[in-house]
Amino acid sequence: MYDNPDGVMIGLEVHVQLNKLKTKVFCGCTTDYHNDPPNSHVCPVCLGLPGALPKINKKAVEAAIKVGLALNCKIEEHTQFYRKNYYYPDLPKGFQITQYDFPISSGGHIMIEGEDGEHRVGITRAHMEEDPGRLVHEGTIDKSKYTLIDYNRSGMALLEVVSDPDMRSPKEARRYLDKLRNILEYLDVFDGNLEGALRVDANISIMGGQRAEIKNISSHKGAERALLYEIVRQKNVLRRGGIVVLETRHFDEAREITMSMRSKEEAHDYRYFPEPDLVPLKISGWAPAIKETLPELPDARRLRFVEQYGITDDHAKALTSELKLAIFYENVAKKADPKTAAVWICDVLKGELNYRNLTIDSFKKEHMLSVIGLLASKKITEDGAVDIIRTLLDKGGSPDEIVAEKGLLKVEGDIVSTAAEEAIKENPQAVADFKAGKEKALNSLVGAVMKKTKGRADARAAREVLLGKLG
Amino acid sequence: MIAKKDLEHMGWLARLELSEEDKEKYTPKLNSVLDYFGELDEVDTEGVEPTYHILPMNNVFREDEVNVPAKPLTQEEALSNAPKKQDGFFKAPRMM
Numbered sequence: 001m002y003d004n005p006d007g008v009m010i011g012l013e014v015h016v017q018l019n020k021l022k023t024k025v026f027c028g029c030t031t032d033y034h035n036d037p038p039n040s041h042v043c044p045v046c047l048g049l050p051g052a053l054p055k056i057n058k059k060a061v062e063a064a065i066k067v068g069l070a071l072n073c074k075i076e077e078h079t080q081f082y083r084k085n086y087y088y089p090d091l092p093k094g095f096q097i098t099q100y101d102f103p104i105s106s107g108g109h110i111m112i113e114g115e116d117g118e119h120r121v122g123i124t125r126a127h128m129e130e131d132p133g134r135l136v137h138e139g140t141i142d143k144s145k146y147t148l149i150d151y152n153r154s155g156m157a158l159l160e161v162v163s164d165p166d167m168r169s170p171k172e173a174r175r176y177l178d179k180l181r182n183i184l185e186y187l188d189v190f191d192g193n194l195e196g197a198l199r200v201d202a203n204i205s206i207m208g209g210q211r212a213e214i215k216n217i218s219s220h221k222g223a224e225r226a227l228l229y230e231i232v233r234q235k236n237v238l239r240r241g242g243i244v245v246l247e248t249r250h251f252d253e254a255r256e257i258t259m260s261m262r263s264k265e266e267a268h269d270y271r272y273f274p275e276p277d278l279v280p281l282k283i284s285g286w287a288p289a290i291k292e293t294l295p296e297l298p299d300a301r302r303l304r305f306v307e308q309y310g311i312t313d314d315h316a317k318a319l320t321s322e323l324k325l326a327i328f329y330e331n332v333a334k335k336a337d338p339k340t341a342a343v344w345i346c347d348v349l350k351g352e353l354n355y356r357n358l359t360i361d362s363f364k365k366e367h368m369l370s371v372i373g374l375l376a377s378k379k380i381t382e383d384g385a386v387d388i389i390r391t392l393l394d395k396g397g398s399p400d401e402i403v404a405e406k407g408l409l410k411v412e413g414d415i416v417s418t419a420a421e422e423a424i425k426e427n428p429q430a431v432a433d434f435k436a437g438k439e440k441a442l443n444s445l446v447g448a449v450m451k452k453t454k455g456r457a458d459a460r461a462a463r464e465v466l467l468g469k470l471g
Numbered sequence: 472m473i474a475k476k477d478l479e480h481m482g483w484l485a486r487l488e489l490s491e492e493d494k495e496k497y498t499p500k501l502n503s504v505l506d507y508f509g510e511l512d513e514v515d516t517e518g519v520e521p522t523y524h525i526l527p528m529n530n531v532f533r534e535d536e537v538n539v540p541a542k543p544l545t546q547e548e549a550l551s552n553a554p555k556k557q558d559g560f561f562k563a564p565r566m567m
């Protein structure tokens with residue numbers, strides 16, 4: 001049982017770009033703008049020109065329902081849009097079309113790995129809205145003189161997923177984000193690798209203070225850092241007898257600190273009112289059919305992997321934490337021993353990929369199958385297999401080529417035997433020491449055998465052969 | 472009751488600069504609007520469904536098709552009315 005000594009309560013608002021759609025939420029502009037010049041995919045609707053009329057993308061609504069269902073939310077009978085009014089350069093109309101008291105889905109939950117085992121995090125609601133444009137500052141945000149604006153992003157379909165304040169540490173917040181991203185990728189509504197795909201605002205309070213809202217967090221690691229900083233800051237304020245006030249703070253990712261951004265605009269100043277250009281939606285009837293099309297989600301796949309392949313829960317969890325990794329594993333496990341595959345993918349390949357900042361896309365399943373095959377037929381040692389995997393990642397090639405090039409085939413017993421005889425002959429002092437009871441002297445003989453066989457011998461086998469000859 | 476400082480706040484939210492004369496003129500006008508809503512509040516709406524939207528319609532959609540119904544603007548067209556621009560971006564004073 002985690003006792004949460006500081007009474008930390010964290011709730012997250014995650015803005016998810018539904019970037020697998022072809023077009024923006026209220027106009028036909030493409031979502032494929034990431035490598036194009038600024039303001040080259042804009043139209044009267046997403047530029048907010050007078051007289052333009054938004055019309056909602058049906059696929060965006062379907063995607064929102066899909067996500068709502070996957071987060072165990074209820075899909076609401078009646079849902080509609082509002083204008084949230086405020087002036088900021090990223091908002092060309094002077095308001096954002098969003099949802100307010102009738103969100104498309106609400107009242108769900110997901111399970112995360114908490115401080116004390118499985119932990120439930122409530123989902124308050126997941127509502128639809130449009131993305132603002134992208135602001136570019138020359139230099140840092142507090143020093144630059146101008147703001148440059150690119151509206152290519154303006155009008156992208158967003159889903160704002162609001163959690164209950166159920167997370168009790170920055171680590172839990174990070175796990176929640178990992179899990180949410182994982183679910184979204186399984187649903188195929190979201191590509192997390194695109195810039196700006198997922199942005200986070202965090203609400204955090206500790207016992208004895210009010211909450212701070214931290215804006216401008218753009219990564220999972222950033223969220224954890226911002227929250228760690230914020231807990232220390234709030235504790236220091238309270239320790240000095242101060243008051244932690246309700247406020248909005250800005251996360252400076254480079255300096256890893258949060259800064260107060262005092263603003264005259266409070267929540268009630270948004271002057272929400274129903275969007276007259278968009279009629280309400282009555283789409284809860286779509287939910288049962290969409291539910292039928294939901295793919296197997298991470299938790300379900302993890303259970304199935306344990307049952308179907310007989311692998312450990314830890315391995316199943318690691319393998320299902322990324323959709324591509326799960327698919328990779330399953331493709332390998334169909335053609336090789338599933339347990340061996342799990343060990344080599346989770347315990348070796350994943351580490352080597354992480355170390356190089358690569359994803360599973362950088363490794364071919366055929367190569368994993370050959371490595372496992374070479375091990376199973378005892379043609380290479382485990383060290384040799386690791387060497388092959390590393391070489392494939394660093395230089396490319398194929399396992400067979402690498403085996404040939406590096407001479408990784410396990411050497412025959414008689415070669416080890418010859419090498420052992422030579423080693424004994426050439427190192428009389430070590431032999432004498434060993435016979436006098438110094439067990440460590442054997443190590444230098446094993447070393448000599450390894451050197452003679454250029455490392456292809458198995459160290460344990462060499463040791464046994466030497467013992468046999470010395471005994 | 473809307474006081475002068477409420478009007479000033481509304482002006483700030485809408486980024487409107489109000490002269491003293493404007494303030495004298497609009498404060499009573501907005502108060503008369505507010506009074507009218509006060510009258511509406513007195514109507515008995517027991518059992519009446521709230522009106523969410525003035526059009527008696529639901530579920531109007533478009534398909535997820537690129538550049539339908541119209542092509543996007545070119546960058547030049549998009550920026551043609553901008554008072555300030557730079558390298559294809561709109562340029563605005565720094566906020567915060």
Ligand SMILES: [Zn+2]
Pocket residue numbers: 024027028029041042043044045046047155
């Ligand atoms: Zn557009």
